[in-house]
Amino acid sequence: MKLFDNLQTKKIPKGTILLSKGDSCRSVYKVIKGCLKSYVIDKSGKEHILHFASEDWIMTDMDSFMNNKPSNIFIDAIEDSEVAFLTSSNYNDISQLDHGDLLEQNKKLVNNLITTNKRLINLLSATAEERYMDFIETYPTLIQRLPLKLIASYLGMTPEYLSDVRRKLAQK
Amino acid sequence: MKLFDNLQTKKIPKGTILLSKGDSCRSVYKVIKGCLKSYVIDKSGKEHILHFASEDWIMTDMDSFMNNKPSNIFIDAIEDSEVAFLTSSNYNDISQLDHGDLLEQNKKLVNNLITTNKRLINLLSATAEERYMDFIETYPTLIQRLPLKLIASYLGMTPEYLSDVRRKLAQK
DNA sequence: GTGATTTCTTAAGATACCTTAATTTTTATC
DNA sequence: GATAAAAATTAAGGTATCTTAAGAAATCAC
Numbered sequence: 001m002k003l004f005d006n007l008q009t010k011k012i013p014k015g016t017i018l019l020s021k022g023d024s025c026r027s028v029y030k031v032i033k034g035c036l037k038s039y040v041i042d043k044s045g046k047e048h049i050l051h052f053a054s055e056d057w058i059m060t061d062m063d064s065f066m067n068n069k070p071s072n073i074f075i076d077a078i079e080d081s082e083v084a085f086l087t088s089s090n091y092n093d094i095s096q097l098d099h100g101d102l103l104e105q106n107k108k109l110v111n112n113l114i115t116t117n118k119r120l121i122n123l124l125s126a127t128a129e130e131r132y133m134d135f136i137e138t139y140p141t142l143i144q145r146l147p148l149k150l151i152a153s154y155l156g157m158t159p160e161y162l163s164d165v166r167r168k169l170a171q172k
Numbered sequence: 173m174k175l176f177d178n179l180q181t182k183k184i185p186k187g188t189i190l191l192s193k194g195d196s197c198r199s200v201y202k203v204i205k206g207c208l209k210s211y212v213i214d215k216s217g218k219e220h221i222l223h224f225a226s227e228d229w230i231m232t233d234m235d236s237f238m239n240n241k242p243s244n245i246f247i248d249a250i251e252d253s254e255v256a257f258l259t260s261s262n263y264n265d266i267s268q269l270d271h272g273d274l275l276e277q278n279k280k281l282v283n284n285l286i287t288t289n290k291r292l293i294n295l296l297s298a299t300a301e302e303r304y305m306d307f308i309e310t311y312p313t314l315i316q317r318l319p320l321k322l323i324a325s326y327l328g329m330t331p332e333y334l335s336d337v338r339r340k341l342a343q344k
Numbered sequence: 345g346t347g348a349t350t351t352c353t354t355a356a357g358a359t360a361c362c363t364t365a366a367t368t369t370t371t372a373t374c
Numbered sequence: 375g376a377t378a379a380a381a382a383t384t385a386a387g388g389t390a391t392c393t394t395a396a397g398a399a400a401t402c403a404c
Contacts, residue, residue: 042297050293063286072293102274109281114235116288121222121244123295124328125214128361147381156296161361163383300391319351333391335353 002101004030007084012077019075025064027085031057034081035142037150038073049154052078052142058108065091078150123156129165131155174273176202179256184249191247197236199257203229206253207314209322210245221326224250224314237263250322295328301337303327 009032012018018036019025029036035054038061039047050073053059064071065088097105122131132155136143143151152162181204184190190208191197201208207226210233211219222245225231236243237260269277294303304327308315315323324334 040293040297046297048293048296050289050296062282062289066282066286099271099274102271102278106274106278106281109278109285110234110238113281113285113288114238116285116292117222117234120288120292120295121212121220123292124220124222125212125218149381158362159382160363160384164361167383321351330392331352332354332393336391339353 003086003097003105004084007086007090009082009084012081012083014077014080016077017074018077019061019064019071019073021072021074022070023064024068025061025071025075026088028058028060028065028091029053029075029083029085031055031059032082032084034077034079034083035146036075036081036083037078038075039153040073047153048156049150052139052146052150052154054142054145078146128155128157128161129169131157132162132165133169175258175269175277176256179258179262181254181256184253184255186249186252188249189246190249191233191236191243191245193244193246194242195236196240197233197243197247198260200230200232200237200263201225201247201255201257203227203231204254204256206249206251206255207317208247208253208255209250210247211325212245219325220328221322224311224318224322224326226314226317250318300327300329300333301341303329304334304337305341 007030012034014034018027018029019038021041031053033055035052036059037052038050038059040050041047051059059075061071061073061075063069064073068088122134126134132151135151135155148162148166149159152159155162157165179202184206186206190199190201191210193213203225205227207224208231209224210222210231212222213219223231231247233243233245233247235241236245240260294306298306304323307323307327320334320338321331324331327334329337
């Protein structure tokens with residue numbers, strides 16, 4: 001049994017909120033078409049994007065999903081999307097996964113960790129300009145597809161400042 | 173077979189460099205005693221701490237270890253330490269892990285991801301003061317044990333600024 | 345226990361990035 | 375295709391955090 005095969009799918013119009021802070025996250029979404037974002041809202045009301053998920057990517061709040069806690073994050077569709085989803089109940093079938101499937105799961109988790117760690121390194125050690133250039137290299141398709149203000153949020157800067165960064169880069 | 177049982181251990185004096193940028197990381201360390209740090213050095217020569225690992229924590233460069241790439245990070249002992257270590261060759265025995273072991277591995281990876289994601293949220297959305305207070309809550313033992321300048325680096329600020337933050341907190 | 349090293353603090357000036365607000369450009373709607 | 379809405383840019387002034395440098399406090403080495 002493969003975790004994401006033969007799942008139900010549903011269409012999600014742009015702007016739909018799939019998970020709100022305080023909710024318990026009962027699904028793991030796999031994006032078939034479109035794009036989702038996860039984000040937090042800080043004390044002063046500002047939104048900070050944690051992850052994007054476009055085609056074939058997975059999106060969930062792991063902490064909430066695995067540990068049955070209220071979530072601290074939001075998940076929205078930023079394009080008209082279609083998602084396959086795993087619910088808590090069919091996730092419990094994980095114990096029925098065979099050895100090869102578990103190894104595959106393991107590998108995906110490791111890759112996810114590697115990616116998240118790179119993001120961390122980037123936030124800690126790179127300037128706004130470097131982070132933007134790195135994003136362009138790493139996600140060339142997303143940059144064409146998403147509004148810059150969402151990318152700015154993902155990169156940890158304001159849209160206005162990203163605009164400055166882009167202008168300075170263009171002048172070079 | 174449990175991954176970290178019955179492994180060799182070795183003593184590592186404070187200051188020892190276990191992994192340097194450019195090296196291929198051939199070990200996963202489990203700290204028996206003492207403390208390690210992993211860090212990057214940015215373009216201007218500044219050090220940014222990625223992780224600490226004290227007793228029972230695991231330390232490695234996953235990207236380098238799993239994908240046999242040259243590493244971008246350093247790993248040093250910041251106290252006289254003792255570590256158990258898994259090498260690439262005995263890691264390949266992972267295919268001999270039984271179902272329960274793999275599930276356990278999976279769970280550890282998930283927990284690691286959850287922790288790293290919290291760190292990310294923190295860096296994106298919290299002020300220096302909030303990050304410091306969060307660190308005290310999350311790692312009360314480390315704060316007593318490690319020099320503040322290392323904690324400042326981990327929190328993404330300079331030691332001088334952390335000192336300011338602490339003074340302002342003390343005045344309240 | 346004394347000198348040497350490392351850590352921590354303080355303070356002044358600098359800078360990366362933010363805020364607000366207005367304008368322009370692009371995209372969506374009917 | 376005109377109008378409305380959303381996104382992107384620009385600019386001025388502000389703030390959080392950094393840099394440099396120096397001194398005080400704590401820790402280490404013998």
